[in-house]
Amino acid sequence: MPRPSLANKHRLLATGAAATWLCSVLLAAALPATPLRAAEAPAAAAAASQQTATGHTFSPPEGFVLKNEGRLSLMTAPEGDATLAIADLAEAKDADSAVAQAWALFKPGFKRSLRLATPRPPRHGWEEQRVYDYETSPNERLVLQAMARRAGSRWVVLMLEGSEATIEKRGSPINQTFSSLRPQGYQRESFVGRKPLPLTPERIAALKAFLAQGMKALDVPGVGFSLIDGNKVVFEGGLGVRAMGSTKPVDADTVFMAASNTKAMTTALLAQAVDAGRLRWDQPAAQAFPGFKLADPGVTQQVLIKHLVCACTGMPRQDLEWLFGEVKAPASSTFDQLSLMKPTSQFGEVFQYSNLMVAAGGYIAASAFAPGQDVGLAYDRLMRDKLFGPLGMKNTTFDFAQALRGNHAEPHGDDLMGRTRPARMDLNYTIVPARPAGAVWTSPRDFSRYVLMELGQGRTPEGQILISEPNWRARYAPQVMVGEDIHYGMGLMIDRQQGVTVVRHGGDMIGFHSDMFWLPDFGIGGTILTNSDSGVLLRGPFLRKLLEIVFEGKPEADERLRLAALNRHAEAKRARELLTLPVPKASMEALNAGYVSKELGPIQVGKKGGKLDFRFQHWHSEVALRKAEDGTQSFMTIDPGIGGIEFVLGAAKPAGGARAAAPLILRDAQHEYEFAPACGRWKQDDSGAWTAAACGR
Known part of the structure; x- marks a missing residue:
C-alpha cells in the first residue's frame, strides 16, 4: 500500500479500516485467575496468554515489559516511550464512565481534551466498543487513545500512550494485544471443519x-x-x-x-x-x-x-x-x-x-x-x-x-x-x-x-x-x-x-x-x-x-x-472544526514565498484570492490553518484525496539584519524534514540534495 503513513494520520484505534488486518498470534493456555502483582517479565518470554483481574484473556505485545498492578496491566515498549495499559473495572454505568475510571487508575489527574469518541462494532464477545481519541500538539509527536469494551455488565478499557515513532514501529504487536483481548470464557469463531457453501446466483x-x-x-x-x-x-x-x-x-x-x-x-x-x-x-x-x-x-x-x-x-x-x-x-x-x-x-x-x-x-x-x-x-x-x-x-x-x-x-x-x-x-x-x-x-x-x-x-x-x-x-x-x-x-x-x-x-x-x-x-x-x-x-x-x-x-x-x-x-466534522478557513491574513504573512528541503525539494507558496496554496514539484493543494491547544500553528493540505498532510510552523531563526523567517516542518511517524525559507532558484546537487539561497523577509 504505497499510500503514506503520515504522523498526523497515525491513529491505531480511531481508524477502524486499517485495524482490520493489523492483528496475529494464537492465545495459549490461560493463566490462573489471580493476577500477578508488581511482577515484571518481558512479554516475548511470557508468550502464553495472560489474564486480567477478572479473567479476561490477552496476549501481551512481543518484546514489551509486562507489569500487573491490581486491576491494571501495564505493557511498556523496549524504547521506554510507549505504554499499553488494560484496566479491568469492577463496574461502570457506560463507556464514558469506564474510560474516566481507567485514566484515573493509569494517569491520575489526566485532563487531555477529547478529540472524538466513535463506536466500533461488537466483535470477539464484546457487546459494545467505543474509541476515544485525544488532542495532542504536532510537536509532541504523541499517540493518545483509549478503547472501552463491554461484555455483559463488565467493562475493560485499553489505553495507549506513546511516541508516534514507537507506536508505528511496534504497531503489529500492539494490535496483536488489542485483537487478542477477549471476555472471560469466550470461544473464538472458527470455520474449521465447515464445508463452504457454493456461490450460487x-x-x-x-x-x-x-x-x-x-x-x-x-x-x-x-x-x-x-x-x-x-x-x-x-x-x-x-x-x-x-x-x-x-x-x-x-x-x-x-x-x-x-x-x-x-x-x-x-x-x-x-x-x-x-x-x-x-x-x-x-x-x-x-x-x-x-x-x-x-x-x-x-x-x-x-x-x-x-x-x-x-x-x-x-x-x-x-x-x-x-x-x-x-x-x-x-x-x-x-x-x-x-x-x-x-x-x-x-x-x-x-x-x-x-x-x-x-x-x-x-x-x-x-x-x-x-x-x-x-x-x-x-x-x-x-x-x-x-x-x-x-x-x-x-x-x-x-x-x-x-x-x-x-x-x-x-x-x-x-x-x-x-x-x-x-x-x-x-x-x-x-x-x-x-x-x-x-x-x-x-x-x-x-x-x-x-x-x-x-x-x-x-x-x-x-x-x-x-x-x-x-x-x-x-x-x-x-x-x-x-x-x-x-x-x-x-x-x-x-x-x-x-x-x-x-x-x-x-x-x-x-x-x-x-x-x-x-x-x-x-x-x-x-x-x-x-x-x-x-x-x-x-x-x-x-x-x-x-x-x-x-x-x-x-x-x-x-x-x-x-x-x-x-x-x-463524524471524523470529517471534527476535522473541519479544528481548521480555520480562510487562513487569517497574519498567518499568511508569516509564510515565506518559498521553502526548500534538502531531501524533499521546494515549496512555492501561493497567496491569491484569500486562498493559501502549497505547490510542490508535481502536485499542489490548498491548505488551511490548524492551531493546537498549545498555540502551535500548522498548515494542513485539504484538497480531495490529499488532505491531512501537515506542515508545522517552526521557530523563527535569525537571518542577519533581515526579519527572521520560520521554517516549515513536515513529519512522518519516524522522520522529520525541515523546509527552510528560501529565495532564488532551487537546484539539486550531484548527491540529489536540494538547495536554494536562504533569505529573510
Whole structure:
C-alpha cells in the first residue's frame, strides 16, 4: 500500500479500516485467575496468554515489559516511550464512565481534551466498543487513545500512550494485544471443519446488494469486483460509474490503480527468476545486484533476496522521499534513496512496511533476467511477457497514458466537508519510479486471472506452469508477525483468524483502494477495486460478508459497514472544526514565498484570492490553518484525496539584519524534514540534495 503513513494520520484505534488486518498470534493456555502483582517479565518470554483481574484473556505485545498492578496491566515498549495499559473495572454505568475510571487508575489527574469518541462494532464477545481519541500538539509527536469494551455488565478499557515513532514501529504487536483481548470464557469463531457453501446466483446477488448498499452509504462512485468459486470465475463486473457526473458504467474491463497489490505480482517475477536459476531466495541482495545498499552496511549484508519483500528487515515506512520526488526519475533512483535509509528496528523483530525495498526487489529480478539493461524498462517488459501476457491480463499495465486513454476509473477523495469529490491524478504519478511496489493498473477481469494463478499454485487457468510449486509456496512462508494469527510472507498477507487460511493483499493510492483475497484450500477468491478514498472502508466488510455467506459465519459485516459510514462523517466534522478557513491574513504573512528541503525539494507558496496554496514539484493543494491547544500553528493540505498532510510552523531563526523567517516542518511517524525559507532558484546537487539561497523577509 504505497499510500503514506503520515504522523498526523497515525491513529491505531480511531481508524477502524486499517485495524482490520493489523492483528496475529494464537492465545495459549490461560493463566490462573489471580493476577500477578508488581511482577515484571518481558512479554516475548511470557508468550502464553495472560489474564486480567477478572479473567479476561490477552496476549501481551512481543518484546514489551509486562507489569500487573491490581486491576491494571501495564505493557511498556523496549524504547521506554510507549505504554499499553488494560484496566479491568469492577463496574461502570457506560463507556464514558469506564474510560474516566481507567485514566484515573493509569494517569491520575489526566485532563487531555477529547478529540472524538466513535463506536466500533461488537466483535470477539464484546457487546459494545467505543474509541476515544485525544488532542495532542504536532510537536509532541504523541499517540493518545483509549478503547472501552463491554461484555455483559463488565467493562475493560485499553489505553495507549506513546511516541508516534514507537507506536508505528511496534504497531503489529500492539494490535496483536488489542485483537487478542477477549471476555472471560469466550470461544473464538472458527470455520474449521465447515464445508463452504457454493456461490450460487442468489449468494452472488446478496454480495452485489451488500456492495451497492456500502457504495451508497460511503458515497463511492464506482466499484469493480470479481468472485471465484471452485477455482472458476463466477462473477466479474462492476457497479456504479467510472467518474462522478459520468454515465459510463464500471464493467469487467474498467481499469483502476491496484497500488500495492503490485507487490505480490512482483514476488511472482522474483519466483520466476529463482526458477530460472538467476537468483536464490537465500542469496544476498548486494551479491545479486551490487548497486543495492542501505545506509547501514551491516544490514545491507543481512538482506537476502527474500527479505526485499518480507517487511521484516527493520526498514521503516519512509514514503515522503518518493511522494515529493521527481516523477520522471529513472528506476535506479530507488537504489539512490535506499542508500540513504537506515533501519529503525532489529532485523526480523517487527513488521515494518517499506515500498522502496519491494521496488528494489522487482528491479533486481529484472536485472537478473536482463543484466546490463535499464532496470525499469526491463521490469515493465518482463512483467508483461512473463506474467501479464501468459495469464491473459490484456488490460493490465504500468503505462499511465495507456490506462487513461481507455476504459478507466477516475480517482475521488473527500473534501473538507467530508463529501466525495473528484481528485487529481498528479500525486499518483510519484510511484512510477518505484513501480514494482504499487503502480499497476488492472481490471476485475484481469485481476481474477491473477488470483486464479495463485489458487492454481503457480499455474495459469489453462494449466501452464508460470511458477514451480516449491517457489510458489515459498512466497507463503511466514516471515514476520503482523497481528493475531496474521503473518506477512513475500508480498502476501497470510490470515488464519478463523482457523482457515485466507491470503490477501490490499492497495492504496490517491482515490484508488483495492483488495484481492483467496482461500487456497477451497478454491474461493475475489477482488475489489474502488475509485474513491472512502472505498477503503468497503474492503474489510466485503471480505467478511463473503466469509459469512460461504461459512455461515456470525453476521458482522453489515454493522461494520454501518458504523464505518457513521464514523467517516463524524471524523470529517471534527476535522473541519479544528481548521480555520480562510487562513487569517497574519498567518499568511508569516509564510515565506518559498521553502526548500534538502531531501524533499521546494515549496512555492501561493497567496491569491484569500486562498493559501502549497505547490510542490508535481502536485499542489490548498491548505488551511490548524492551531493546537498549545498555540502551535500548522498548515494542513485539504484538497480531495490529499488532505491531512501537515506542515508545522517552526521557530523563527535569525537571518542577519533581515526579519527572521520560520521554517516549515513536515513529519512522518519516524522522520522529520525541515523546509527552510528560501529565495532564488532551487537546484539539486550531484548527491540529489536540494538547495536554494536562504533569505529573510
